[in-house]
Amino acid sequence: MTWHNAYFGFWTDDDVGDAGDDGTGIDTLRNLTYVYNFDNFDPQYGEAPPCVGTLLLRSPVRQTGNPGDIVRYYHPPGSMNLVTKQGSAFTGLTAFNVSGNQYEEPGDYAEAFRFFEGKQRTGQPWINPVTGQVTVKLYSGDPVTGTGWINLGSEERRVMTSYGNITMIPGDTQSLIVAQLIARGSNNKNSITKLRELSDYVQSVYDKNFQTALSAEFVSEEIPDKFNMKQNYPNPFNPITNIEYELPISGRVELKIFDIAGRLKSTLVDEFKTAGSHLVSFNASDLSSGVYFYTLKTAGYTRTLRMVVLK
Incomplete structure (x- = not known):
């Protein structure tokens, strides 16, 4: 019929x-x-x-x-x-x-x-x-x-x-x-x-057929009042997680992933970034299960948090 x-x-x-x-x-x-x-x-x-x-x-x-x-x-x-x-x-x-x-x-x-x-x-x-x-x-x-x-x-x-x-x-x-x-x-x-900003980011990921590199980022134009990096979510994860960080001023930013032995596994950000709230998606397909650390460095601010890859 x-x-x-x-x-x-x-x-x-x-x-x-x-x-x-x-x-x-x-x-x-x-x-x-x-x-x-x-x-x-x-x-x-x-x-x-x-x-x-x-x-x-x-x-x-x-x-x-x-x-x-x-x-x-x-x-x-x-x-x-x-x-x-x-x-x-x-x-x-x-x-x-x-x-x-x-x-x-x-x-x-x-x-x-x-x-x-x-x-x-x-x-x-x-x-x-x-x-x-x-x-x-x-x-x-x-x-x-x-x-x-x-x-x-x-x-x-x-x-x-x-x-x-x-x-x-x-x-x-x-x-x-x-x-x-x-x-x-x-x-x-x-x-x-x-929500609109997030929808633009999700739309861009879909338009690229989910063929993102190790990381993809979207930026909010609202300016925070202090430096901050939040716990990744989801956590534990397999294979994609999100990392949010906030910059009250523009400047050079480094965001890197290390294993438990302190070896560098991935560089997500290493460049000048504008002030605002940033969201980075990290694809850990190439990493094995285990505990890893991610570190944000910028303008005298450094913070390290733990993430868990669970496959």
Whole structure:
């Protein structure tokens, strides 16, 4: 049986600590949806609660019949098997819908399908109250700057992102790849900014087909007030872990990995770095299981922490 007008959906109930004080939104440029704490305090997280999001990396593919439309992707991701399909296009993120106390959830399959299409469960279109235009993506404004259509009150939020529509014939296969992310900043709105920065980094790793070198780095523009290097995460790990360090001023930075005997195993950073918060991903595929140490040196600041490779 052939499926016509088929949609894929990704539904989440992202409670940021206490479920009743959340807001939600979509960054349409990044294909990133997110749930954040509406104010700067959460009963479970305390001050500066985090923001959680879902980033679309690869959407389903639909047939267009246009020879000029070509999609390319690696299957499976990380392999060297490059798939090329002519006359096809990615669907992208079709719609972003929200339910909760204010907007009721679908009650049956017909109402759920309307959600997939980006409509209200009754079939009525959503109207952006700022532009007055019909939309299929709710809360597409920016809570950080307070512009566009944003949440004006908090409640429990449940969100649905959909991707379609497509036709699937018997035996056909479609893939949907998303990343679930969480980031925490200096306040609830800054956590949204941090999530966007993290999503850009994750997107770049995916765009490179996960073919990163021993390390890959992303930088936050927010300037910390002191030097710091944090414990790597995850730890223990196999084979990839992340190391965060903070620079209040620009300068030359060395970040190196040593084994338990003090022998240098890898140099992750050895160059001038700008002030800001830095995140380095380290791939330990070439290292055996065991205890290692990583040392940060810069401008009179030195710190060494322990990491464990567990294979």
